[in-house]
Amino acid sequence: MRLVLVVALGVAVGLMALAAASPGARTTVEIDVRYSRFQPAAVRVPTGVPVTFVFRNHDPIDHEWIVGDEALHAYHRNGTEPIHGDRPTEVMLPAATTRTTTVIFAESGRLQFICHLPAHEAYGMVGVVEVIP
């Protein structure tokens, strides 16, 4: 019985260590949206493999997640598209919903993800994806 206890505690400690470990490159990334903030606001993902993002919007208002380089964000800051949906890098996040998308990042580098709904970027809805080799 003592062995069972030791094993149980070992598993618990292992899970805690796993949970507390600093994230490396991940192929599944969970991002919560609360109080018009992305949490976490910085993630690392690998190059060349499918990365699944799971977004949980806890807010009672709509948001969006658009990832790309500065040129893309400049376009969206002045864009006229009423909705997104066909591109895995541009995801609408309706109020109080969960959405998933899968993206393959072809090149390493540093990209931003931003909510471009009016005033949301200025409020701080900005994050970073670091794509590592």
Add this chain to the structure above:
Amino acid sequence: MLRRMLAASCAAVAAMTVTVGPAFACGGLIGPNGAVNLLRTTTLAGYHAGVEHYVTAFQFAGGGGAFGSLTPLPGVPSSVEKGGDWTLQRLVRETTPFRLEDTAFAAAPAAGEAEILMKVRIDALDVTVLKGGATEVGRWAADHGFRLPPDAPEVLDFYARRSPIFLAAVFDADAAAERGQAIGDGTPVHVTIPTTNPWVPLRILALGKTGDERVEADVFLLTDRQPALLPQPTGLNGMRLAHSAPASDELLADLRSDSGMTWVPGSGWLTKISLDGTADQFTYDLAIDASGFGTPSRVAAGFDLLPPPSGIDSAQQLAIVALLGAAALAFMTLARRRAVGLPAPW
């Protein structure tokens, strides 16, 4: 995005208090272009015999469509009715006697849904009293054409954790025009709220504003005795004590003679607080202790908040589950050993 923004229903949004000032105006409206047009606002919060009387006015800003406002309330109102015709103007005159020429008064539930406690039509104003958390009220607002700014989730939660009661007012500008209301005309609203814990929402005035944008408002308090306030209006925190004195018999008689104002007591204390600060200063509300004990509530002021419904991330959840699992297993082991008469293994 731009088209989305422009196509957004004519709704505006959310702020609370309303009205007055040298040109009586409404509280924080957010137009279809996202701009915040918060003009100086004025409100009377009277407290007598365990009842808060909240008198404010919604201004017809012209144009068509609808414009809305959300006002957090400290409790469930017993009535919402048309306010007195000139109560707010009379208060301004009482406390700014040397600037009368400036007071050009603008004639001045299914789960997950907000519960509608009351619906009232006052002139061209549709008033709805809602009960619900930030998510429910936010959803109701979105469904009714309000476009909430990005700080709304946190601000609504700030209020809902303390009192999940909100007053939503939608100004039907088309109806106002049909009624012959001119731009600037105000519709006074009188909300009667039985409560032992009066407070006046201030943080909502900064809704939709960036940190350095100005918030200007006048708040009148009419209480049985000199109230204790939290925070105290120091002048450095965006709040200035502009008037504090026993209410004159003449003022009280005048107020009492306005429609719906018979609750005004025979004696009282009049306080005027001028708000003039930046949006990032107003992270609190105004708590009032009118009991004479001098202990306004830190919770009512928004300084002490209840914890959010869920503030832990998935990693923390995993760690907690692991610990609970280990504890449960250890408990079961101990219970079993005791049942068979064995000592604990430690």
